[in-house]
Amino acid sequence: MNARLLPLAGFVLVLALLGFGIQWSRTHDPREVPSPLIDKPAPQFALPLLKEPEKKLGSADLAGQPYLLNVFASWCFACRDEHPILMREGKRLGVKLVGFNYKDEPADAKRWLAQFGDPYDVIIADLPGDVAIDFGVTGAPETFLVDADGVIRYKYISPITPEVIATELLPRIARLKQGVQ
Amino acid sequence: MNRFADAASQLPSSRRRPGPSAFWHAKALGPGLRRDDEKCGFTAILGIVFALAMMFSSPTYAIDPLPFKDRTEELRFQALTRQLRCLVCQNESLADSSAPLAADLRRDVFEQMQAGKSDDEIKAWLTARYSDFVLYDPPLHAGTWLLWFGPPLVLLVGAAAVFVIVRRRARLAPAAPRAAVRPAADVEDDW
Numbered sequence: 458m459n460a461r462l463l464p465l466a467g468f469v470l471v472l473a474l475l476g477f478g479i480q481w482s483r484t485h486d487p488r489e490v491p492s493p494l495i496d497k498p499a500p501q502f503a504l505p506l507l508k509e510p511e512k513k514l515g516s517a518d519l520a521g522q523p524y525l526l527n528v529f530a531s532w533c534f535a536c537r538d539e540h541p542i543l544m545r546e547g548k549r550l551g552v553k554l555v556g557f558n559y560k561d562e563p564a565d566a567k568r569w570l571a572q573f574g575d576p577y578d579v580i581i582a583d584l585p586g587d588v589a590i591d592f593g594v595t596g597a598p599e600t601f602l603v604d605a606d607g608v609i610r611y612k613y614i615s616p617i618t619p620e621v622i623a624t625e626l627l628p629r630i631a632r633l634k635q636g637v638q
Numbered sequence: 639m640n641r642f643a644d645a646a647s648q649l650p651s652s653r654r655r656p657g658p659s660a661f662w663h664a665k666a667l668g669p670g671l672r673r674d675d676e677k678c679g680f681t682a683i684l685g686i687v688f689a690l691a692m693m694f695s696s697p698t699y700a701i702d703p704l705p706f707k708d709r710t711e712e713l714r715f716q717a718l719t720r721q722l723r724c725l726v727c728q729n730e731s732l733a734d735s736s737a738p739l740a741a742d743l744r745r746d747v748f749e750q751m752q753a754g755k756s757d758d759e760i761k762a763w764l765t766a767r768y769s770d771f772v773l774y775d776p777p778l779h780a781g782t783w784l785l786w787f788g789p790p791l792v793l794l795v796g797a798a799a800v801f802v803i804v805r806r807r808a809r810l811a812p813a814a815p816r817a818a819v820r821p822a823a824d825v826e827d828d829w
Contacts, residue, residue, distance in 0.1 A: 460806075467799075490725055493769040560738060586742050593767040595725040595739065 492593050492612045499526075499601070499609050500591035504581040507558050507566055514581050516607060523610075523633045524553040525626070526601040527577070527617075528589065530561040531569035533597040539616035540573050546622050547576035552602075552630055556580035559589050559597050602626065604633050702741055704748045711751065718757050719744060722764065723772050731774070 503515035527543065529536045547554045556577035558566045563582055570580075583589050592601065595614070602611040611629050613621060706712040716733060722743075724735035732740050732747070743764070750760045764772045776782045 488728055490771045491769045493766060586739070590739075590742060590746065590767060593769075595768070 489614055490593070490595050492609075494593050494609045495612060497609060499603050499607050500588065502588040502591065504583055504588055507556070507563055507580040507582040510563065510582070514579060519553070519555065519603070520607050521605055522553060523602065523604045523630065524555050525550060526555045526557050526592075526603060528557045528559050528592075528594055528597045528599040528601075530559045530597045531565040532561065533559075535616045536598045537573070539598050540576070542617055542619060542622070543576040544574050546619065550622070550626065550630060551634065553578045557589070558582040559594065560584060560586045602629055602633075604636075702744065704744070714757075715748060715751060718751075718760065719747060721774055722747075722761075723774055725768055725772065732772075 499516060501516050503513045503517075506512045506514055529539070543554070554577050556575075556579070558580055560583065563584075566580075566582065586594075593612075598616050600613045600617055601609055604610050610633065611625065613625065617626075704715070706715065719733035720731045722732040724730045724732050724737055724740045725743075726737035726739050727735050730737075730740075732743055747760055747764075750763065755763070761773060770776050770782070776785060778786055
Protein backbone atom coordinates (compact mmCIF):
# COMPACT_ATOMS: atom_id res chain seq x y z
CA MET A 458 0.00 0.00 0.00
CA ASN A 459 1.18 3.41 -0.90
CA ALA A 460 2.08 5.34 2.25
CA ARG A 461 1.38 8.61 0.44
CA LEU A 462 -2.34 7.80 0.53
CA LEU A 463 -2.39 7.54 4.32
CA PRO A 464 -3.11 11.25 4.98
CA LEU A 465 -5.90 11.11 2.42
CA ALA A 466 -7.34 8.06 4.14
CA GLY A 467 -7.21 9.93 7.45
CA PHE A 468 -8.96 12.90 5.89
CA VAL A 469 -11.69 10.70 4.44
CA LEU A 470 -12.13 9.10 7.87
CA VAL A 471 -12.62 12.50 9.52
CA LEU A 472 -15.01 13.47 6.73
CA ALA A 473 -17.02 10.29 7.26
CA LEU A 474 -17.22 11.05 10.99
CA LEU A 475 -18.51 14.55 10.21
CA GLY A 476 -21.08 13.16 7.80
CA PHE A 477 -22.23 10.66 10.38
CA GLY A 478 -22.59 13.46 12.93
CA ILE A 479 -24.71 15.53 10.55
CA GLN A 480 -26.87 12.54 9.68
CA TRP A 481 -27.27 11.65 13.36
CA SER A 482 -28.36 15.15 14.35
CA ARG A 483 -30.90 15.15 11.53
CA THR A 484 -32.59 11.99 12.68
CA HIS A 485 -32.14 12.51 16.43
CA ASP A 486 -33.25 15.46 18.51
CA PRO A 487 -30.37 16.21 20.88
CA ARG A 488 -32.82 17.95 23.23
CA GLU A 489 -34.90 14.83 23.64
CA VAL A 490 -34.47 13.34 27.08
CA PRO A 491 -34.19 9.54 26.76
CA SER A 492 -36.55 7.78 29.11
CA PRO A 493 -34.94 5.24 31.44
CA LEU A 494 -38.44 3.97 32.21
CA ILE A 495 -38.92 2.06 28.94
CA ASP A 496 -39.53 -1.63 29.72
CA LYS A 497 -39.81 -0.77 33.41
CA PRO A 498 -43.02 -0.85 35.45
CA ALA A 499 -44.96 2.40 35.30
CA PRO A 500 -44.94 4.29 38.62
CA GLN A 501 -47.74 3.59 41.06
CA PHE A 502 -50.19 6.44 41.25
CA ALA A 503 -53.72 7.39 42.20
CA LEU A 504 -54.99 10.66 40.81
CA PRO A 505 -58.38 12.40 40.88
CA LEU A 506 -60.48 12.32 37.75
CA LEU A 507 -60.67 15.68 36.02
CA LYS A 508 -64.43 15.62 35.71
CA GLU A 509 -65.17 13.96 39.07
CA PRO A 510 -62.38 15.11 41.41
CA GLU A 511 -63.86 13.18 44.33
CA LYS A 512 -63.15 9.92 42.49
CA LYS A 513 -59.65 8.60 41.99
CA LEU A 514 -58.14 6.46 39.29
CA GLY A 515 -54.93 4.57 39.94
CA SER A 516 -52.41 2.41 38.19
CA ALA A 517 -54.08 -0.62 39.81
CA ASP A 518 -57.41 0.26 38.14
CA LEU A 519 -55.75 0.47 34.74
CA ALA A 520 -53.91 -2.84 35.05
CA GLY A 521 -55.06 -5.79 32.95
CA GLN A 522 -55.24 -4.05 29.58
CA PRO A 523 -52.81 -1.87 27.65
CA TYR A 524 -53.45 1.86 27.61
CA LEU A 525 -52.07 5.01 26.08
CA LEU A 526 -51.29 7.79 28.53
CA ASN A 527 -51.33 11.20 26.85
CA VAL A 528 -49.92 14.14 28.81
CA PHE A 529 -51.73 17.36 27.92
CA ALA A 530 -52.60 20.76 29.34
CA SER A 531 -54.63 23.76 28.34
CA TRP A 532 -51.53 25.97 28.63
CA CYS A 533 -49.64 23.80 26.14
CA PHE A 534 -49.69 25.20 22.61
CA ALA A 535 -48.30 22.09 20.94
CA CYS A 536 -51.19 20.10 22.44
CA ARG A 537 -53.52 22.05 20.15
CA ASP A 538 -51.68 20.66 17.13
CA GLU A 539 -51.93 17.17 18.51
CA HIS A 540 -55.55 17.40 19.61
CA PRO A 541 -57.36 17.06 16.25
CA ILE A 542 -55.25 13.98 15.48
CA LEU A 543 -56.27 12.37 18.77
CA MET A 544 -59.88 13.33 18.07
CA ARG A 545 -59.71 11.66 14.67
CA GLU A 546 -57.53 8.63 15.41
CA GLY A 547 -58.04 8.10 19.14
CA LYS A 548 -60.90 5.64 18.83
CA ARG A 549 -59.08 3.68 16.14
CA LEU A 550 -56.03 2.97 18.28
CA GLY A 551 -57.66 -0.04 19.90
CA VAL A 552 -56.46 0.81 23.40
CA LYS A 553 -57.83 2.88 26.22
CA LEU A 554 -56.78 6.52 25.79
CA VAL A 555 -56.04 8.02 29.20
CA GLY A 556 -55.67 11.79 29.37
CA PHE A 557 -53.08 13.05 31.85
CA ASN A 558 -53.91 16.66 32.62
CA TYR A 559 -50.56 18.11 33.70
CA LYS A 560 -50.29 21.09 36.05
CA ASP A 561 -53.51 22.57 34.81
CA GLU A 562 -56.37 24.36 36.51
CA PRO A 563 -59.34 21.96 36.24
CA ALA A 564 -61.60 24.78 35.04
CA ASP A 565 -59.14 25.67 32.25
CA ALA A 566 -58.77 22.06 31.22
CA LYS A 567 -62.54 21.54 31.08
CA ARG A 568 -63.03 24.70 29.04
CA TRP A 569 -60.26 23.60 26.67
CA LEU A 570 -61.89 20.18 26.19
CA ALA A 571 -65.32 21.78 25.71
CA GLN A 572 -63.83 23.99 23.01
CA PHE A 573 -61.80 21.40 21.10
CA GLY A 574 -63.54 18.15 22.02
CA ASP A 575 -62.65 15.30 24.35
CA PRO A 576 -60.85 12.34 22.74
CA TYR A 577 -60.07 10.60 26.03
CA ASP A 578 -61.74 7.58 27.61
CA VAL A 579 -60.84 8.91 31.02
CA ILE A 580 -58.85 11.92 32.26
CA ILE A 581 -56.76 12.09 35.40
CA ALA A 582 -55.53 15.41 36.76
CA ASP A 583 -52.08 16.01 38.22
CA LEU A 584 -52.14 19.59 39.42
CA PRO A 585 -49.01 19.42 41.67
CA GLY A 586 -47.07 17.53 38.98
CA ASP A 587 -45.64 14.86 41.31
CA VAL A 588 -46.84 11.82 39.39
CA ALA A 589 -45.57 13.46 36.19
CA ILE A 590 -42.08 13.59 37.71
CA ASP A 591 -42.35 9.87 38.56
CA PHE A 592 -43.15 9.30 34.89
CA GLY A 593 -40.15 11.40 33.86
CA VAL A 594 -42.37 13.94 32.12
CA THR A 595 -40.45 16.98 30.90
CA GLY A 596 -43.37 18.83 29.35
CA ALA A 597 -46.48 18.41 27.28
CA PRO A 598 -47.42 16.75 25.05
CA GLU A 599 -45.87 13.38 25.82
CA THR A 600 -47.35 9.95 25.25
CA PHE A 601 -46.69 6.66 27.02
CA LEU A 602 -47.76 3.21 25.89
CA VAL A 603 -48.27 0.96 28.91
CA ASP A 604 -48.96 -2.75 28.52
CA ALA A 605 -51.41 -4.96 30.42
CA ASP A 606 -48.78 -5.74 33.07
CA GLY A 607 -48.27 -2.04 33.73
CA VAL A 608 -44.89 -1.90 31.98
CA ILE A 609 -44.03 1.21 29.95
CA ARG A 610 -43.30 -0.01 26.43
CA TYR A 611 -42.88 3.22 24.50
CA LYS A 612 -42.63 6.95 25.02
CA TYR A 613 -43.10 9.70 22.48
CA ILE A 614 -42.15 13.32 23.19
CA SER A 615 -43.83 16.18 21.24
CA PRO A 616 -47.15 16.13 19.38
CA ILE A 617 -48.28 12.84 17.92
CA THR A 618 -48.62 12.84 14.15
CA PRO A 619 -50.51 10.39 11.91
CA GLU A 620 -47.10 9.00 10.86
CA VAL A 621 -46.15 8.28 14.47
CA ILE A 622 -49.47 6.51 14.99
CA ALA A 623 -49.00 4.43 11.84
CA THR A 624 -45.32 3.57 12.21
CA GLU A 625 -44.73 3.55 15.98
CA LEU A 626 -47.97 3.15 17.91
CA LEU A 627 -50.18 0.80 15.89
CA PRO A 628 -47.50 -1.91 15.34
CA ARG A 629 -46.62 -1.84 19.05
CA ILE A 630 -50.29 -1.99 20.07
CA ALA A 631 -50.86 -4.93 17.71
CA ARG A 632 -47.89 -6.75 19.24
CA LEU A 633 -49.17 -6.09 22.76
CA LYS A 634 -52.59 -7.48 21.86
CA GLN A 635 -51.02 -10.59 20.36
CA GLY A 636 -49.08 -11.10 23.53
CA VAL A 637 -52.25 -10.90 25.63
CA GLN A 638 -54.05 -13.60 23.65
CA MET B 639 -49.75 12.86 49.66
CA ASN B 640 -46.06 13.12 50.29
CA ARG B 641 -43.48 10.78 48.90
CA PHE B 642 -40.69 11.68 51.26
CA ALA B 643 -42.45 10.84 54.51
CA ASP B 644 -40.88 12.77 57.38
CA ALA B 645 -40.22 15.92 55.40
CA ALA B 646 -43.90 16.74 55.14
CA SER B 647 -44.28 18.85 58.25
CA GLN B 648 -41.54 21.28 57.30
CA LEU B 649 -43.00 22.32 54.01
CA PRO B 650 -44.80 25.55 53.28
CA SER B 651 -48.32 25.30 51.89
CA SER B 652 -47.08 25.66 48.34
CA ARG B 653 -47.70 22.08 47.26
CA ARG B 654 -50.73 23.06 45.27
CA ARG B 655 -49.09 25.58 43.10
CA PRO B 656 -51.09 26.96 40.20
CA GLY B 657 -48.61 25.73 37.64
CA PRO B 658 -47.80 27.24 34.26
CA SER B 659 -51.41 28.15 33.55
CA ALA B 660 -51.14 30.99 36.04
CA PHE B 661 -48.35 32.40 33.90
CA TRP B 662 -50.34 32.32 30.70
CA HIS B 663 -53.34 33.80 32.39
CA ALA B 664 -51.48 36.75 33.81
CA LYS B 665 -52.53 38.87 30.86
CA ALA B 666 -52.68 42.21 32.61
CA LEU B 667 -49.61 43.12 34.56
CA GLY B 668 -51.75 44.56 37.32
CA PRO B 669 -52.33 48.13 38.46
CA GLY B 670 -48.84 48.47 39.93
CA LEU B 671 -47.24 48.59 36.50
CA ARG B 672 -49.70 50.96 34.86
CA ARG B 673 -48.28 54.33 34.01
CA ASP B 674 -50.01 56.87 36.21
CA ASP B 675 -48.39 60.28 35.92
CA GLU B 676 -48.31 61.17 39.61
CA LYS B 677 -46.78 57.78 40.37
CA CYS B 678 -43.90 58.15 37.95
CA GLY B 679 -41.44 59.69 40.45
CA PHE B 680 -42.16 56.98 42.97
CA THR B 681 -41.89 54.30 40.30
CA ALA B 682 -38.49 55.66 39.25
CA ILE B 683 -37.18 55.48 42.83
CA LEU B 684 -38.63 52.00 43.13
CA GLY B 685 -36.88 51.08 39.90
CA ILE B 686 -33.51 52.31 41.17
CA VAL B 687 -33.96 50.45 44.45
CA PHE B 688 -34.91 47.32 42.52
CA ALA B 689 -31.91 47.65 40.20
CA LEU B 690 -29.59 48.07 43.18
CA ALA B 691 -31.15 45.05 44.87
CA MET B 692 -30.58 43.02 41.72
CA MET B 693 -26.94 44.15 41.56
CA PHE B 694 -26.16 42.86 45.01
CA SER B 695 -28.06 39.60 44.88
CA SER B 696 -27.22 36.33 43.25
CA PRO B 697 -29.93 35.11 40.85
CA THR B 698 -30.04 31.70 42.50
CA TYR B 699 -31.29 33.19 45.71
CA ALA B 700 -34.14 34.91 43.92
CA ILE B 701 -35.88 31.65 43.03
CA ASP B 702 -38.49 30.22 45.40
CA PRO B 703 -36.99 30.64 48.88
CA LEU B 704 -36.91 27.34 50.74
CA PRO B 705 -36.89 26.97 54.52
CA PHE B 706 -33.32 25.81 55.04
CA LYS B 707 -32.17 24.71 58.48
CA ASP B 708 -28.88 26.56 58.21
CA ARG B 709 -26.38 28.02 55.78
CA THR B 710 -24.56 24.68 55.32
CA GLU B 711 -27.73 23.03 54.10
CA GLU B 712 -28.43 25.92 51.77
CA LEU B 713 -24.92 25.73 50.31
CA ARG B 714 -25.27 21.98 49.83
CA PHE B 715 -28.58 22.53 48.04
CA GLN B 716 -27.04 25.20 45.81
CA ALA B 717 -24.06 23.01 44.96
CA LEU B 718 -26.24 20.00 44.20
CA THR B 719 -28.80 21.79 42.03
CA ARG B 720 -25.99 23.42 40.06
CA GLN B 721 -24.80 19.95 38.98
CA LEU B 722 -28.27 19.11 37.69
CA ARG B 723 -29.69 20.05 34.32
CA CYS B 724 -33.08 21.60 33.88
CA LEU B 725 -35.08 19.34 31.57
CA VAL B 726 -37.01 22.23 30.05
CA CYS B 727 -34.35 24.88 29.44
CA GLN B 728 -31.51 22.49 28.88
CA ASN B 729 -28.74 25.05 28.94
CA GLU B 730 -29.69 26.05 32.45
CA SER B 731 -28.97 24.24 35.66
CA LEU B 732 -31.75 23.31 38.02
CA ALA B 733 -30.48 26.06 40.31
CA ASP B 734 -30.93 28.79 37.72
CA SER B 735 -34.03 27.77 35.81
CA SER B 736 -37.39 29.37 36.40
CA ALA B 737 -39.31 26.68 34.52
CA PRO B 738 -42.21 25.25 36.57
CA LEU B 739 -40.76 21.75 36.28
CA ALA B 740 -37.43 23.00 37.62
CA ALA B 741 -39.23 24.53 40.59
CA ASP B 742 -40.98 21.20 41.24
CA LEU B 743 -37.69 19.32 41.01
CA ARG B 744 -35.94 21.79 43.33
CA ARG B 745 -38.74 21.23 45.79
CA ASP B 746 -38.29 17.46 45.49
CA VAL B 747 -34.51 17.74 45.91
CA PHE B 748 -35.09 19.88 48.99
CA GLU B 749 -37.61 17.43 50.44
CA GLN B 750 -35.23 14.53 49.92
CA MET B 751 -32.43 16.46 51.60
CA GLN B 752 -34.77 17.04 54.55
CA ALA B 753 -35.54 13.32 54.57
CA GLY B 754 -31.83 12.66 55.07
CA LYS B 755 -30.96 11.43 51.58
CA SER B 756 -27.39 11.76 50.38
CA ASP B 757 -26.45 13.66 47.21
CA ASP B 758 -25.82 10.38 45.41
CA GLU B 759 -29.22 9.01 46.44
CA ILE B 760 -30.93 12.15 45.18
CA LYS B 761 -29.04 11.93 41.89
CA ALA B 762 -30.01 8.28 41.55
CA TRP B 763 -33.65 9.22 42.19
CA LEU B 764 -33.48 11.78 39.40
CA THR B 765 -31.62 9.59 36.90
CA ALA B 766 -34.18 6.80 37.45
CA ARG B 767 -36.76 9.20 36.00
CA TYR B 768 -34.82 11.40 33.60
CA SER B 769 -31.73 9.30 32.75
CA ASP B 770 -28.15 10.60 32.90
CA PHE B 771 -29.42 13.61 30.98
CA VAL B 772 -30.11 15.43 34.27
CA LEU B 773 -26.46 15.19 35.29
CA TYR B 774 -24.08 17.72 33.79
CA ASP B 775 -21.23 15.37 34.62
CA PRO B 776 -21.94 12.08 32.84
CA PRO B 777 -21.03 9.00 34.92
CA LEU B 778 -18.59 6.43 33.54
CA HIS B 779 -20.29 3.30 32.23
CA ALA B 780 -20.46 1.24 29.02
CA GLY B 781 -22.61 3.82 27.24
CA THR B 782 -20.32 6.78 28.00
CA TRP B 783 -17.05 4.94 27.40
CA LEU B 784 -16.50 6.64 24.04
CA LEU B 785 -17.38 10.02 25.51
CA TRP B 786 -14.77 9.72 28.23
CA PHE B 787 -11.99 7.92 26.39
CA GLY B 788 -12.67 9.01 22.80
CA PRO B 789 -10.65 12.26 22.88
CA PRO B 790 -7.54 10.74 24.56
CA LEU B 791 -7.86 7.82 22.13
CA VAL B 792 -7.79 10.20 19.13
CA LEU B 793 -4.82 11.97 20.72
CA LEU B 794 -3.00 8.65 21.15
CA VAL B 795 -3.67 7.67 17.53
CA GLY B 796 -2.32 11.06 16.42
CA ALA B 797 0.75 10.72 18.59
CA ALA B 798 1.38 7.21 17.25
CA ALA B 799 1.08 8.48 13.67
CA VAL B 800 3.57 11.29 14.34
CA PHE B 801 5.93 8.83 16.03
CA VAL B 802 5.81 6.39 13.10
CA ILE B 803 6.36 9.16 10.53
CA VAL B 804 9.28 10.66 12.43
CA ARG B 805 10.88 7.24 12.85
CA ARG B 806 10.52 6.46 9.14
CA ARG B 807 12.03 9.79 8.10
CA ALA B 808 14.95 9.23 10.44
CA ARG B 809 15.56 5.83 8.89
CA LEU B 810 15.33 7.15 5.33
CA ALA B 811 17.81 9.93 6.07
CA PRO B 812 21.32 9.24 4.73
CA ALA B 813 23.43 7.19 7.09
CA ALA B 814 26.36 9.45 6.31
CA PRO B 815 27.21 12.25 8.76
CA ARG B 816 24.35 14.75 8.50
CA ALA B 817 26.12 17.84 9.75
CA ALA B 818 26.10 20.73 7.25
CA VAL B 819 25.55 18.49 4.23
CA ARG B 820 22.66 20.59 2.99
CA PRO B 821 22.65 24.33 2.49
CA ALA B 822 20.76 26.28 5.12
CA ALA B 823 18.06 27.39 2.66
CA ASP B 824 16.91 23.82 2.16
CA VAL B 825 16.25 23.23 5.83
CA GLU B 826 13.29 25.58 5.83
CA ASP B 827 11.72 23.79 2.87
CA ASP B 828 11.33 20.68 5.00
CA TRP B 829 8.20 22.03 6.67
